[in-house]
Each structure stands twice: as structure tokens, then as C-alpha cells.
Amino acid sequence: MILETRKINKQFQSKLVLNDINLSIPKGSIFGLLGPNGAGKTTFIRILTKIIAADSGQVLFDGHPLSMEDIFKMGYLPEERGLYKKMGVEEQLLFFAALKNTPLKKAKDSIASWAKKFDLLNVLHKPAEELSKGMQQKVQFMAALIHEPKLLILDEPFSGFDPIHAQLLLDEILALKANGTSIILSSHRMETVEQLCDHLALINKGKVILSGELKQIQKNHSKNEWELEFEGPIPQNNANFQIHEFNTPKTNCVLIKPLSDISLNQVLIELINQGVQIKNIKKQKASMASIFIEAVAENKHKLNQHA
Amino acid sequence: MHKILLIAQREFLTRVRKKSFILMTLLSPLLILLFYGVIFYLNIKNQNPDQLRKVLVVDDIHYFKQTIPSEAAIAFDFGKLNKHQFEKELVNEHYDLILNVCKDKNGKAEFSLYSIENVGFMLKEQIARILSEQVQQTTLIENGIAPELIYNVKQMHIDLKSILIKDHNATANHSEMGALIGFILAFVIYIFIFLYGVQVMRGAIEEKSSRIVEILVSSVKATDLMYGKIIGIAAVGMTQFMIWIILGLGLMGPLSGLIGQLVDTSLTGTIQDNAQIQHLSQNIGMEWLNEVNLPLIFVLFICYFIGGYLFYGALFAAVGAAVDNDTDTQQFMMPITMPLVFSLIYSQSMIGTNPDGLLTSFLSMLPFTSPVIMMVRIPYGVPTIELVSSLLCLAAGFMLSVWFASKIYRVGLLSYGNKLTYKSFWKMFRQKE
Numbered sequence: 001m002i003l004e005t006r007k008i009n010k011q012f013q014s015k016l017v018l019n020d021i022n023l024s025i026p027k028g029s030i031f032g033l034l035g036p037n038g039a040g041k042t043t044f045i046r047i048l049t050k051i052i053a054a055d056s057g058q059v060l061f062d063g064h065p066l067s068m069e070d071i072f073k074m075g076y077l078p079e080e081r082g083l084y085k086k087m088g089v090e091e092q093l094l095f096f097a098a099l100k101n102t103p104l105k106k107a108k109d110s111i112a113s114w115a116k117k118f119d120l121l122n123v124l125h126k127p128a129e130e131l132s133k134g135m136q137q138k139v140q141f142m143a144a145l146i147h148e149p150k151l152l153i154l155d156e157p158f159s160g161f162d163p164i165h166a167q168l169l170l171d172e173i174l175a176l177k178a179n180g181t182s183i184i185l186s187s188h189r190m191e192t193v194e195q196l197c198d199h200l201a202l203i204n205k206g207k208v209i210l211s212g213e214l215k216q217i218q219k220n221h222s223k224n225e226w227e228l229e230f231e232g233p234i235p236q237n238n239a240n241f242q243i244h245e246f247n248t249p250k251t252n253c254v255l256i257k258p259l260s261d262i263s264l265n266q267v268l269i270e271l272i273n274q275g276v277q278i279k280n281i282k283k284q285k286a287s288m289a290s291i292f293i294e295a296v297a298e299n300k301h302k303l304n305q306h307a
Numbered sequence: 308m309h310k311i312l313l314i315a316q317r318e319f320l321t322r323v324r325k326k327s328f329i330l331m332t333l334l335s336p337l338l339i340l341l342f343y344g345v346i347f348y349l350n351i352k353n354q355n356p357d358q359l360r361k362v363l364v365v366d367d368i369h370y371f372k373q374t375i376p377s378e379a380a381i382a383f384d385f386g387k388l389n390k391h392q393f394e395k396e397l398v399n400e401h402y403d404l405i406l407n408v409c410k411d412k413n414g415k416a417e418f419s420l421y422s423i424e425n426v427g428f429m430l431k432e433q434i435a436r437i438l439s440e441q442v443q444q445t446t447l448i449e450n451g452i453a454p455e456l457i458y459n460v461k462q463m464h465i466d467l468k469s470i471l472i473k474d475h476n477a478t479a480n481h482s483e484m485g486a487l488i489g490f491i492l493a494f495v496i497y498i499f500i501f502l503y504g505v506q507v508m509r510g511a512i513e514e515k516s517s518r519i520v521e522i523l524v525s526s527v528k529a530t531d532l533m534y535g536k537i538i539g540i541a542a543v544g545m546t547q548f549m550i551w552i553i554l555g556l557g558l559m560g561p562l563s564g565l566i567g568q569l570v571d572t573s574l575t576g577t578i579q580d581n582a583q584i585q586h587l588s589q590n591i592g593m594e595w596l597n598e599v600n601l602p603l604i605f606v607l608f609i610c611y612f613i614g615g616y617l618f619y620g621a622l623f624a625a626v627g628a629a630v631d632n633d634t635d636t637q638q639f640m641m642p643i644t645m646p647l648v649f650s651l652i653y654s655q656s657m658i659g660t661n662p663d664g665l666l667t668s669f670l671s672m673l674p675f676t677s678p679v680i681m682m683v684r685i686p687y688g689v690p691t692i693e694l695v696s697s698l699l700c701l702a703a704g705f706m707l708s709v710w711f712a713s714k715i716y717r718v719g720l721l722s723y724g725n726k727l728t729y730k731s732f733w734k735m736f737r738q739k740e
Contacts, residue, residue: 012738013734013738046721049525050525051521051524051525051721052721071525071526072526074525076521076522076525078518078521078522078525080518080521080723081518081519081521081522082517082518082519082522083517083519084321084513084514084517084519085517086321086325087321095313095317096522096526098313099310099313099523099526099527100526140522143522144522
């Protein structure tokens with residue numbers, strides 16, 4: 001584990017923002033931190049980066065209690081991010097690197113190689129305000145990376161990115177993971193998380209309501225529902241299953257929900273009997289959005305029961 | 308400490324390299340020189356007006372028994388004229404002014420000055436003085452005093468030395484010169500706190516509004532960020548002052564020659580009496596240098612300068628961290644700048660009046676006002692015990708204000724979009740890390 005938290009609590013005035021957060025973030029993987037706005041993600045990250053202190057609880061980095069030294073092994077791209085407008089791009093990147101105790105030579109080499117990758121070599125000496133928004137975002141991303149962190153924390157990294165830059169960023173995140181960097185990615189955009197993350201935790205109102213490996217979570221939440229592509233007559237409801245329309249770009253595609261303990265074989269036999277031409281059938285994956293909504297509702301239900 | 312220096316270094320370099328810094332550093336002494344040059348020029352010009360004012364005295368009641376002697380810029384003529392002819396006479400520019408002497412209701416002499424343009428305060432006073440002297444002299448002569456005696460009496464002048472007795476030691480006190488030095492130094496402190504304190508605040512706002520601050524605080528503590536900023540900006544100010552001092556010393560030679568020439572040519576016209584010039588030059592001579600303890604003043608100046616800047620700089624930093632943008636700063640700057648402005652105004656009133664007193668002693672202790680107030684008082688001589696306790700209060704004051712500000716800074720930097728009130732400052736202060 002690159003990072004573990006034990007019973008992290010944080011209160012602002014009378015509001016409990018984080019409530020007993022226990023999380024384990026494995027090395028070399030992408031860990032998704034999901035939750036709606038105001039769930040406590042940013043507060044949690046600020047505790048991990050020692051920007052603020054938790055009221056109680058412990059953070060372990062690489063097995064030992066988190067120290068100031070460990071902070072220099074982290075790279076952090078905050079959700080609220082910016083640059084010194086009047087300062088040269090390379091100069092401020094060097095400044096950020098120096099704040100992370102990076103030797104000058106190493107920082108310069110790192111800046112050069114990232115600037116080449118991001119096509120920023122000819123703007124390194126310009127003040128940041130002369131750069132386009134997309135370029136500035138790339139510079140901000142570089143600022144989190146030039147000291148070659150072991151753990152990279154990205155808070156809503158795609159917010160404000162256009163699709164081209166977002167793809168570029170996505171590719172780089174995956175490349176970093178391939179090079180062994182551990183990454184925490186916080187977002188309220190479920191698709192992003194589904195696309196990138198190996199592990200995730202769902203946070204709502206300061207509590208972890210679901211966590212684990214993405215594949216496992218999806219498997220656990222997948223239901224006995226099937227996407228059917230067909231030709232010929234439209235499938236009809238019957239005693240064993242129900243037909244639902246669902247949101248898909250494909251034509252002639254429906255969702256089949258078998259009633260309890262009806263096997264796929266039985267469904268297929270009946271469909272064939274209806275004269276439906278089966279082109280393709282697959283189990284429907286549970287979307288993170290639906291899992292999330294379900295988990296939140298379940299959590300609320302539990303709380304109500306307690307009350 | 309390493310981080311603080313890094314921050315300070317960045318603050319210093321980015322500011323010093325700005326074109327506006329170089330421009331301001333070079334231009335402001337020139338502007339100040341120009342400013343004083345103009346004042347100086349106008350002063351000399353006032354003493355030597357190019358044009359002679361001609362005054363027609365219409366003495367209806369024969370008040371003046373003798374003619375009135377003309378001075379450098381004013382010439383008196385006697386004549387007879389009707390009141391309704393005054394305007395015509397003035398419009399025709401035969402005379403600039405008409406002085407009418409008549410009787411008022413009670414039978415006393417009444418003097419009125421007629422003109423078609425506004426008469427300046429100085430000119431009016433000058434004419435009044437000439438007339439009064441003339442009347443006094445006439446009265447004296449009429450009472451049998453010899454004119455030579457009157458002349459001799461007028462030349463009498465007493466130089467008053469003030470001597471302070473303390474601990475059985477009597478020391479000559481050149482309080483005028485000391486007061487001037489003190490006030491100039493106090494003014495320097497005032498300007499420095501204002502200019503650079505506001506820069507600390509702006510710096511914090513800039514980092515906050517450009518959203519760079521969270522990147523920074525993920526590698527450096529917010530309080531270190533504040534210390535670095537305050538130190539870096541102080542270094543900018545010091546550099547600026549150093550440049551000014553060097554420029555000043557460099558320009559001193561040629562400039563003093565120039566001023567000397569100016570004074571020479573202008574003074575010879577007005578002051579015929581050599582004794583008067585000698586008297587003048589003695590007054591601004593170097594004698595006071597031996598009496599005023601310059602090294603002490605300098606050391607204390609540095610102490611109050613740094614202490615005052617740290618005290619106020621931290622408060623400005625707190626405001627900068629708490630607000631979201633420049634426009635919100637006004638209401639929160641008020642309570643900070645008020646005591647500063649007050650101390651300058653108060654110290655102005657202190658010059659020439661008694662610098663000791665209960666209120667003054669109190670203000671000399673208060674860190675809000677002591678840097679300015681004490682600087683004015685020091686050349687007059689301040690008891691050591693009072694000096695030491697004032698400095699201790701200032702040290703305690705800036706430690707408190709830095710502590711207070713660092714708490715605000717830490718919380719304020721990361722909070723956006725809140726409606727800010729004085730209560731929210733308190734909340735920020737109370738909030739745990």
C-alpha cells in the first residue's frame with residue numbers, strides 16, 4: 001500500500017466533514033475517489049497532502065506515519081489551480097520544484113522532457129498569462145509532476161479541459177501508471193473513473209459508502225439483466241421475463257430482465273419461439289452512476305433505520 | 308527556514324525585475340526633487356516678485372503724516388481720488404491697488420484695500436506690516452524718540468538656546484533640527500509601512516485569486532509562505548531605499564552647488580544685511596550634529612522600522628489572505644491604516660508643542676503608533692526605560708500580530724466566496740488547523 005488512512009475525522013465548526021475514513025490505496029494503480037460535490041473529497045486530499053490536519057486518525061505513507069518528507073514524494077494537482085501570471089513558465093516550474101526539494105539539474109531535465117511531450121518548449125520563457133488556457137493547464141499538470149512523485153494526487157483533473165487535451169492527459173495518466181506511479185484521482189464524473197481506475201472508494205457526506213476493486217464492485221452490483229440485439233419481430237413480455245427499452249445508440253436493442261431464477265437458456269428458448277432473430281446478447285455491466293445512486297440510497301435507508 | 312528563503316527570494320526577484328520597480332525607483336527621487344524644486348522656486352519668486360506693485364494711498368483723513376517708504380516690491384504713492392473713480396484708475400492699470408483711509412462710524416481710522424483682482428494673503432499681510440511699522444515709527448518720533456534709536460532697537464535680536472537639565476547634566480538642545488530629523492524618519496517609516504504593507508496584502512490576494520495558493524501550500528506551510536512574503540517584500544523596500552541613498556549621496560555634490568548658487572543669487576537681492584545671512588547660516592550650521600545623538604537615532608530607526616513593518620505587514624497579510632479580491636479589502640484595511648494615519652497626524656502636532664505628556668507616552672507604548680510617534684520623540688531625548696519598554700511592547704506586538712495573522716492566513720487562503728465580516732476573521736482565527 002502506498003497510502004493508508006485510519007479513522008480520519010475532520011470537523012469544520014459544527015459540520016462533520018469526514019467521518020472515520022478508512023482507505024487503502026495500493027501501489028502502482030489508479031485509485032478513484034468518487035463522490036458528489038461537497039462529499040469531502042477535497043478535504044480528504046488536503047489531509048493527505050498535509051495542507052490541513054485531521055482532528056483524529058492516522059495517515060500511513062508506504063507503511064510509516066506520514067511525515068513532511070513524504071509530502072515531497074507526492075505530486076498534487078488541486079481542483080482550484082493556477083499559475084503566477086507574470087512569471088515565466090520555466091521559472092515558476094523551477095520554483096515549484098525547489099519547494100519540493102528537487103535538485104536544480106533534475107528539475108531542468110524533467111521540465112525539458114515534459115515540455116517536449118506537451119509541445120511547450122517554445123513557450124517556456126514566456127510569462128504564463130501569454131499562454132492559451134490549454135497550455136496553462138498542461139503547465140499546471142507539469143507542476144505536479146516535475147519532481148517525479150511516487151504518488152500523484154489529481155483533484156478533478158479533467159475539469160475545464162477540452163476533449164483533445166483531456167485525451168492527452170488521460171494517455172499521460174495511463175503512461176505514468178505504467179511507469180509505476182501510484183495515482184489518486186478524485187472526480188464526480190463517473191465515466192472517467194470507470195475508464196481509468198483500478199480501485200475506488202465512494203464518499204458521500206463524509207463517509208465511505210463503498211470501496212474496493214472496480215471490477216469486483218461492478219461484478220457485485222451487476223444484476224441478471226441482458227442487452228439484446230435482434231432482428232425480426234420485436235421481443236414481447238412474458239411470464240418469465242420483461243422487456244425494457246434503454247438508453248443506447250444501437251437500434252433494435254432492448255434490455256431483458258428475467259424474473260427471479262429464470263436462466264438465460266430459458267429466456268433464449270422463449271425468444272427463439274417468439275421468432276426473434278438473436279444477433280448479439282451480453283450481460284449488462286452496472287454503470288458506476290447507477291451503483292453510486294444505489295449505494296447512496298441504501299446508505300440513506302440504513303441511516304433512517306438507525307434513527 | 309529554507310522554504311521561507313525560497314519564497315522570499317521569489318517575491319524579491321519577481322518584484323525587483325519588474326519594469327515598474329526600476330522606473331519607480333529612478334523616477335520617484337526625481338519627482339520628489341522636482342516637487343521640492345518647484346516649492347523652493349515659488350518661495351524665492353514670492354520674495355522677489357518680478358513686478359512692482361504700485362499702491363495709491365488715498366488718505367481722506369490725513370492719517371499718515373509722512374510718506375510711506377517703498378519696499379522692494381511695493382511702492383506707495385499718495386493721491387486724491389473719489390471712491391467712484393477707483394475702478395477706472397485700477398482698470399487703466401495706473402495702480403495695482405488703492406489703499407483708502409477713512410473714518411468709520413465711531414470716528415476711528417479704517418483701512419481698506421481696493422483691487423480688481425484677488426489680493427493674496429501674503430501681499431495683504433506685507434502691506435499691513437509696512438503700514439503698522441510706519442505708524443509705530445511715526446508715533447515714536449512724535450513722542451521725541453530719535454530715529455537712530457528706533458533703528459538700533461529694531462536691529463536687536465536675541466538668540467535663544469534651550470538647555471535641558473537631566474541628572475545634573477545640562478545639555479544644549481537643538482530641538483528644531485532634531486524634530487526635523489525625527490519627523491523625516493517617522494515619515495519614512497510611515498511611507499514604508501504603507502507602501503510595502505499593502506504590497507504584502509496584494510501578494511496574498513494575487514496568489515489566492517490566481518488559484519496558485521493550493522499548489523504552494525501542498526509543499527510549504529501557509530505560515531512559512533506568509534513569512535517569506537513579508538521578508539521578500541521588505542527586501543524589495545530596503546533595496547529601493549539603498550538605491551535612493553546611493554543616488555542621493557551621488558547627487559549631493561552637484562546638487563548642493565546648484566542650490567547654493569540659486570540661494571546666492573536670490574538672497575543678495577532681498578537681504579542686504581550681511582549679518583542676517585550670517586545669522587541664517589549659523590542656524591543651519593553643523594553645530595547641532597554634535598548634540599543630536601545620530602548613531603542612537605539610526606539604530607532606533609532601524610528597530611522601529613523593522614518592528615513596525617513586521618507588525619503591520621502581518622496584519623495586511625491577514626487581510627489579503629481572508630478576502631477574495633482587491634475591492635473587498637477597503638473596509639478591513641480601515642482599522643489597520645487608521646492608527647497609522649493618526650500617529651502621523653499626531654506627530655505633526657507634536658513638533659513645536661510639548662512632546663511629553665500622558666497621551667504621548669501611551670501612544671509611544673502602543674505598537675500601532677509607537678514606530679512613528681517614537682521616531683519624532685527620540686531626538687528630544689526619551690528616558691531609557693521608556694525606550695526599552697516601548698521596544699519590548701513593539702516586539703511583543705509583532706509576535707502577536709504575526710501569530711494572529713498566521714492563523715488567519717492558513718484558513719483564509721483556502722476559503723473562497725464567503726461573505727466576509729469581522730466575525731469571520733474571528734472564526735478563522737479560532738478554527739483549528
